[in-house]
Amino acid sequence: MYIRATGNISPQKTFGHLSFLNEPVVYHGNRLACIEPDYKELIDVKLIRRMSRIIRMGVAAAKECLLEAGVKMPDAIITGTAYGCMEDTGVFLTRMVEFNEELLTPTAFIQSTHNTIGAQIGLILQCNNYNNAFVHRGFSFESALLDGMMLLKEKEAENVLVGAVDEITNISHTILNRMGLYKQGPVSNLALFKTTVIPARLSGSEAGTKGTIAGEGASFFLLANEPSDTDYAKLDALATFYKPKGIPEIEDQILSFLNHHSITCNDIELVITGKNGDNRSDQIFDQLAQSIFSKNQTVNYKNLCGEYPTSSAFALWMAAHIIKSETIPEILEYGGPVEKKIKRILIYNHYQGIHHSLFLISTC
């Protein structure tokens, strides 16, 4: 199946027809926030006012994707979100506690529902077709994508709109920070993979420090059964695995995934991995770089979008653009000019060592 169009709102300049990651945005601190577009061009002003930030981002990314695809009415709308509409949830909870369950208004409650973004897209398009929402942590986007891929395979749909949306709010950032997810002290996203960014007194070990940087994003894809002249890439396969016991099982899973699709690591020109700067989760990627990926060129992406449960959608967006543009942005530190044409990309990400996913993307 083919990736016909994309729409991506992220902490980088990814929305609209901009050059591909040519002007990386630098952040200081452990929280990256999406660069939001002027929504007026995409959404009715009256609607914008009612929508919370995550809904605006999701709807805008979806609309941009549909515009690019030239599709007015997708056969399915499927979203993945780990946290859902956190801002609305926080607003309703706060008022509920502060006013002791009195004087509440319904708007925040209505919008806190996890399928709000998919529903809003359906409502705006007046689309009566299949509409589903997956909310499973680091598998949210992967589940949504699998649903879309199955619909195409079942011939229930000719095209599907699949997206991932997650936001970070002041409340969620405070709580996740308390849980120890993020780096403490000065940190810059563009230096995420360099151990020297953290003062020695804070560093955990030679191999890096604990914690990552928080991210968010809204990324949509239009997938179709039939090719078109403007496709980005082919999405060949997707697989997930849950709580592997250790590196050998991870290696087995990856190799059997490739084997299942009749290829080996040698057939892959580029591997995109999900390093996030946290030495606890990066050691998996570091060990694989020594073993099964030892001969592969590897790049990472979470220095651009931050870490969040549906960040693999950013990686898929990046892979699709690398294949179509036949360029690898300098910021990815590929290490020299691209000598071989990038015909096939493997994305391997894991979220907190629990949710592991693999995507195989190739030229059309």
Next chain:
Amino acid sequence: MSQSVFVAGTGAISAIGNNVAECLCALENGQAGMGKMFFSNSAHQEKIPVAEVKLDNDDLAQLAALPATKSRTALLSMIAAREAINNAGIENFAEWRSGFISANSVGGMDKTEKFFTEFLADNQNGKLRDVVHHECGSVTELVADGLGIKNYITTISTACSSSANSIFFGARLIKNNILDVVVAGGADAITKFTLNGFNTLMILDDDFCQPFDEHRSGLNLGEGAGYIVLVSEKVAASLKKKPDVMLSGYCNANDAYHQTASSPDGTGSFLAMSGALKKSGLQPADIDYINLHGTGTLNNDLSEGTAIKRLFHPHYPKMSSTKGFTGHTLGASGGIEAVFSVLSLLYGIIYPNLRLQTPMKELPFIPVTDFIKNAPVKHVLTNSFGFGGNCSSLIFSKL
């Protein structure tokens, strides 16, 4: 791809019983589960009746074999999912590719509420263990880990249609040869968050709800969990107790009318029901019983009824909403009602629509008001409609 998907087991817990047998007994005896709030707490507990599972978290935890500190939603989910697996009696369960596809509407919100009160006073306060399972998927994982299911785990949340969607997503994973066995359904506990949310929408009845009654005035919130075990043809053939029921049709459609209200002509529900019929290859006249979504709100029952009129007129199957027994269990309702639909086929029974006094004047049909035994039930349609216009229908058929 064309292979059939069978129902090998069922499990349910709701306000009318802690397992399938107890629920069935209450359905037969016309015993509704709603009353004054006792196990949860809310500023509205004197005024708004709810349909609670009649056990506190300590008792539920014991049944679930999980710590009582976990979300009530996880406890309910575990109890019903384990019952479904035990009921299926798949001897070599670990040898099959298995999945757990669950649904819920607000994850571990009951615990988040506890955390949040302290957190608001000082953002360094509140026990993190109370908020660590806030995410919908986290509740699913607590249960999947307890059940030892690892091959595929996911969670769907489309409000009140969530677990109907999880059931047919599970069936498609089998049809696509990704899994052999799927435990699918959903769970939700009553939380202050949802109670207050529905209260602001002014769709909660101060009395016991009256689905499909002319004078209905809202829904009662309920809680519980319902799961079915779906198996492939290969697994079905290996079972000692051969499955008698299959999932023959399913469809999800979007009403695309309003974020919370249903369209007056029931566009979404009509499309979901007709799509499920098309998938099953059945005609409207083949349906023997419809387990209605029937929440008891003015809007839903008229919209759903209108869609049924459009699709079934003039040959109406028997119909009833079981929410008069269980209340509206939100993310669990599709799962619990799938279990009731399967039982209807297995035992040839049809449930009464409780407290129906005056039929709706807009509709030419009247739901069933008595418990019917020895009914010839071959095909059952069950509806689940949710916020965001999310409409799903499932059809179960007797082999």
